[in-house]
Amino acid sequence: MTADHIGTCAEKVIAGRNLSRKEIHRLAENDTPEQIMALIFRADRVRRHFKGDEIDLCAIVNAKSGRCSEDCRFCAQSAHHPTRIAKYPLLPEQELLAAAEKAGASGAGRFSLVTSGRSLLKTAELERICRVIAALGEQKKLSPCASLGLLSREQARALKGAGLARYHHNLETGPGFYSAICSTHTFADRVRTLEIARDQGFSLCSGGIFGLGETLQDRIELALVLKKLRVDSVPLNFLNPIPQTPLAHQPPLPPLEILKSIALFRFILPKADIRSCGGREQALRTLQPLMYLAGCNGTMIGNYLTTAGRSPAEDVQEILDLGLKPRREGGGRKTEDSGRRTEKTRKPGIPAAL
Numbered sequence: 001m002t003a004d005h006i007g008t009c010a011e012k013v014i015a016g017r018n019l020s021r022k023e024i025h026r027l028a029e030n031d032t033p034e035q036i037m038a039l040i041f042r043a044d045r046v047r048r049h050f051k052g053d054e055i056d057l058c059a060i061v062n063a064k065s066g067r068c069s070e071d072c073r074f075c076a077q078s079a080h081h082p083t084r085i086a087k088y089p090l091l092p093e094q095e096l097l098a099a100a101e102k103a104g105a106s107g108a109g110r111f112s113l114v115t116s117g118r119s120l121l122k123t124a125e126l127e128r129i130c131r132v133i134a135a136l137g138e139q140k141k142l143s144p145c146a147s148l149g150l151l152s153r154e155q156a157r158a159l160k161g162a163g164l165a166r167y168h169h170n171l172e173t174g175p176g177f178y179s180a181i182c183s184t185h186t187f188a189d190r191v192r193t194l195e196i197a198r199d200q201g202f203s204l205c206s207g208g209i210f211g212l213g214e215t216l217q218d219r220i221e222l223a224l225v226l227k228k229l230r231v232d233s234v235p236l237n238f239l240n241p242i243p244q245t246p247l248a249h250q251p252p253l254p255p256l257e258i259l260k261s262i263a264l265f266r267f268i269l270p271k272a273d274i275r276s277c278g279g280r281e282q283a284l285r286t287l288q289p290l291m292y293l294a295g296c297n298g299t300m301i302g303n304y305l306t307t308a309g310r311s312p313a314e315d316v317q318e319i320l321d322l323g324l325k326p327r328r329e330g331g332g333r334k335t336e337d338s339g340r341r342t343e344k345t346r347k348p349g350i351p352a353a354l
Contacts, residue, residue: 024220028216028264036256041293042263044292044295047296053325054324054327055292055324056275056297056299056327057326057327059312060112060147060300063090063091064115065088066087067116069117069118071183071184074242074247075242081244081245085306093132097136103142103301106312106313108301110145111142113132116305118150119152120148133162133164134162143166145165146164146167149169150189150192156200159202160201164202165203168235169193170207171191171194171207171222172190172209174221195229204232204233205234206231207231209237209238210261211239211253211258216257216264219261220268223268227269227272231272233273233275233298234265234272234273234274234275237279238278238280239283240283259284259290262291263295273298274296274297277300278307
């Protein structure tokens with residue numbers, strides 16, 4: 001596809017029309033560095049049209065770590081894999097609120113409580129999460145999000161009553177590849193949770209992981225499912241192989257292929273917030289700033305679940321250097337370096353708070 005054809009697709013999307021599968025597949029055929037750069041340039045135009053120059057900043061806390069019953073092949077927290085990570089029950093309320101305070105001080109406008117496990121099985125855990133969400137709502141500094149696994153309607157109603165704004169639950173990959181990465185629950189189970197969350201009026205956050213061994217077509221299928229589900233926020237993660245997981249030796253994707261995939265997501269999901277998350281530092285290396293030009297209008301700052309990120313101040317400076325502006329939805333305060341670790345993987349026994 002020539003640059004003119006890529007431009008035609010971009011203008012079609014900007015005019016509010018969806019690309020056909022044939023047009024998406026033709027975009028995906030752009031493989032040379034020159035073609036990928038042309039694709040990135042047009043994806044940037046789509047991003048700027050729908051999202052302007054603001055970059056949405058979010059942060060998470062690993063509120064409950066390890067001992068997960070599910071066998072996701074990429075996950076360090078699965079009880080099926082003998083990984084060396086910190087394992088602990090749901091953190092006390094004050095620790096969770098302190099993590100939120102630190103996230104706001106680092107520049108985040110959104111904050112998510114993330115727990116390991118198939119779902120929250122204990123009523124006391126859900127009640128604690130709800131109290132923290134209510135406290136965050138009273139403070140009016142951060143927009144609260146939660147990622148608590150598979151969700152029942154009763155749990156969704158309780159979270160809504162506490163003031164939760166957004167529910168996060170990744171689909172991880174396309175439906176055709178999903179069985180290759182998890183056998184203890186299905187792709188349909190994950191979709192059902194998103195449907196329950198949407199029915200309760202939550203904003204939806206759902207994306208996946210690139211580099212699991214999937215094809216570019218699998219990524220396209222994931223984007224199309226997310227579009228059908230009317231997902232508001234799409235976190236894109238990039239496999240950071242963890243020792244002792246089945247994907248520990250999975251070869252990394254070339255950075256240009258990752259940028260191309262981000263651009264395709266922007267063409268398919270022009271109105272969604274597309275945010276780069278876990279593994280971006282290792283996956284994109286020196287090309288990391290280009291993730292915004294490829295279509296991302298958001299990123300996760302601070303640490304991830306079991307691995308460390310980089311200084312939030314570095315991320316904010318990078319955004320400013322590109323002529324973009326951090327968006328601090330929810331009233332996040334002035335950015336400051338949080339003095340976090342910079343090693344690739346956390347030491348066992350240290351909670352993955354920010």
